[in-house]
Amino acid sequence: METPDFSIEFFPPKTPEGAEKLRIARAKLAELNPKYFSVTFGAGGSTQQGTLATVREIQAAGHEAAPHLSCIGATRESIRDVLKQYQDSGIRRVVALRGDLPSGYGGAGELRYASELVEFIRQETGDWFHIEVAAYPEMHPQARSPQDDLQAFARKVGAGANAAITQYFYNADAYFQFVDNVRKLGIDVPVVAGIMPITNTMQLLRFSDMCGAEIPRWVRLKLASFGDDSASIKAFGLDVVTGLCERLLAGGAPGLHFYSMNQAAPTTAIWQRLRA
Ligand code: FAD
Numbered sequence: 001m002e003t004p005d006f007s008i009e010f011f012p013p014k015t016p017e018g019a020e021k022l023r024i025a026r027a028k029l030a031e032l033n034p035k036y037f038s039v040t041f042g043a044g045g046s047t048q049q050g051t052l053a054t055v056r057e058i059q060a061a062g063h064e065a066a067p068h069l070s071c072i073g074a075t076r077e078s079i080r081d082v083l084k085q086y087q088d089s090g091i092r093r094v095v096a097l098r099g100d101l102p103s104g105y106g107g108a109g110e111l112r113y114a115s116e117l118v119e120f121i122r123q124e125t126g127d128w129f130h131i132e133v134a135a136y137p138e139m140h141p142q143a144r145s146p147q148d149d150l151q152a153f154a155r156k157v158g159a160g161a162n163a164a165i166t167q168y169f170y171n172a173d174a175y176f177q178f179v180d181n182v183r184k185l186g187i188d189v190p191v192v193a194g195i196m197p198i199t200n201t202m203q204l205l206r207f208s209d210m211c212g213a214e215i216p217r218w219v220r221l222k223l224a225s226f227g228d229d230s231a232s233i234k235a236f237g238l239d240v241v242t243g244l245c246e247r248l249l250a251g252g253a254p255g256l257h258f259y260s261m262n263q264a265a266p267t268t269a270i271w272q273r274l275r276a
Contacts, residue, residue, distance in 0.1 A: 005192065005255030006032070006271070007066075007165075010262050011040045012050030021262065026058065028264035032271050036064035036093060038132075038257075043070045043099030052085055059090070066132070067091060069121075070099025071111040076120065079111070083125055093130040095165065096121060096156075115155035122160040133157070135164040135191055137178035138171070141212035150178075154185050163189050165257045168196035168213050170240065172247040179252075192255040193248045197266030198237025201226070234266070242273045249274070 008029050013019040026037065039054045041047060051067050058065035069082060086094060098114040111117050114133055121129060133156040136149055143149035153164070169175060179191050196213070198204055201223040208215050215223075219240055226232040245256055258267040 004249055004253065005035045005190075007036050007038060007192070007255065007257045008032075008034045008260050008267060009038045009040065009257060010054060010260060012042075012047045012054045013262065014050070018262070022054070023057070025260070025262055025264040026061070029260065029267060030061065030063060032268065034063075035255075036066050038066040038068060038095055041068040041070050041097075041099070043072045043101050048082065052089065055091065056089060064093065065091065066093035066095055068095040068097055069117070070097045071109060071114070071117040071120075072099040072101050073107065073109045075110050079117070079120060080124055083121060087125065087128060092128065093132065094121070095132040095134075096161065097134055113152065113155070115152065115159045118156050118159035118161050130163070131161045132163050132165050132192075133161040135166045135178065135182075136212070137166050137169050137174040138212060138214055140167075141210075150181055150185070153182065154187060157187050157189055161189065164191045166191060166194045167211055168194045168259060170216055170219060170244060171214060172244055172251065174214075175248060175253070176251055190254040192257050193245075193253045194257050194259060195241060195245060195270070196259045197241055197261075197270060198223070199234050199261075199263075199266050200230075201233055237266075238269050238273065242270050245270060245274055 010022060010026070013022050037058050039051050039058070041051045055065040055067045067086060069079070071079060096114055096117045098117070111120060118131055118133060121131060135153055136143070139146045139149050143152065166175065175193055182191060196204070204215065207213070222236060223233060226236065248256070258270070260267045
């Protein structure tokens with residue numbers, strides 16, 4: 001088996017204090033030698049400059065950085081401008097997404113789905129970018145059915161995506177099933193597993209409700225039993241997520257992509273356990 005790829009995701013900080021904290025976290029995480037750091041992009045362009053600034057800092061520190069790019073609410077012209085900025089900054093990898101509009105935000109934009117964005121990136125920039133797209137082992141919450149969602153994923157690869165990163169999940173079987181179904185369609189791109197460390201019960205439940213990730217009942221009950229005992233939540237979360245990562249890697253996952261939430265400690269703890 002090839003050595004799995006590890007990558008780490010940040011969001012662009014909103015304040016100077018957040019930026020300083022991220023610098024410290026990034027320096028610690030860089031010691032783990034990830035393949036690249038990715039930086040999210042606020043749908044509607046709300047974090048556009050923050051994404052680019054964060055990516056440039058990562059590059060300046062000597063690491064590969066992959067900005068995300070979402071198309072919802074955007075025009076072709078505005079996406080063309082962002083792609084140009086990315087190219088001018090020497091960026092060779094992007095994570096291409098539809099995005100979710102904040103409530104109250106205007107129209108859907110000129111490209112409706114991530115597959116159309118991937119197609120547009122290829123039209124505009126040829127093979128310049130290595131394109132990652134999102135995948136949903138537990139189905140995207142707006143999809144009509146798992147089959148429809150699988151077809152939507154196939155369209156993104158057909159449009160020119162090189163690889164995929166999954167939404168986070170805690171059920172390894174959902175991932176293995178999804179990859180099996182993808183392979184049955186003749187799609188052979190790597191499907192890297194997205195990993196969300198567990199550190200805060202309320203935050204986890206809120207995010208998971210929004211993005212359609214299932215928290216297994218036994219995990220939810222156990223977390224609830226800890227109340228606000230943060231040390232127990234973190235220790236339990238570390239066991240659960242490390243166990244998940246071990247299963248995924250043993251089952252052939254080509255890599256892990258950590259949703260770091262701009263914090264070094266949770267990802268580092270999982271990583272060190274995996275190495276041990
Ligand atoms: P799509 O692949 O376009 O799918 C969206 C929905 O449309 C799905 O339900 C799909 O089944 C359906 N669909 C697709 N094509 C068709 C079609 N032709 N006809 C009918 N239905 C169709 N969000 C951000 O705003 N910024 C980020 O930086 C960001 N980073 C992310 C990184 C990762 C790794 C992941 C997994 C998600 C990220 N997201 C981000 C969240 C993502 O934008 C949302 O999950 C969004 O709702 C869907 O984006 P998508 O690219 O998967 O969309």
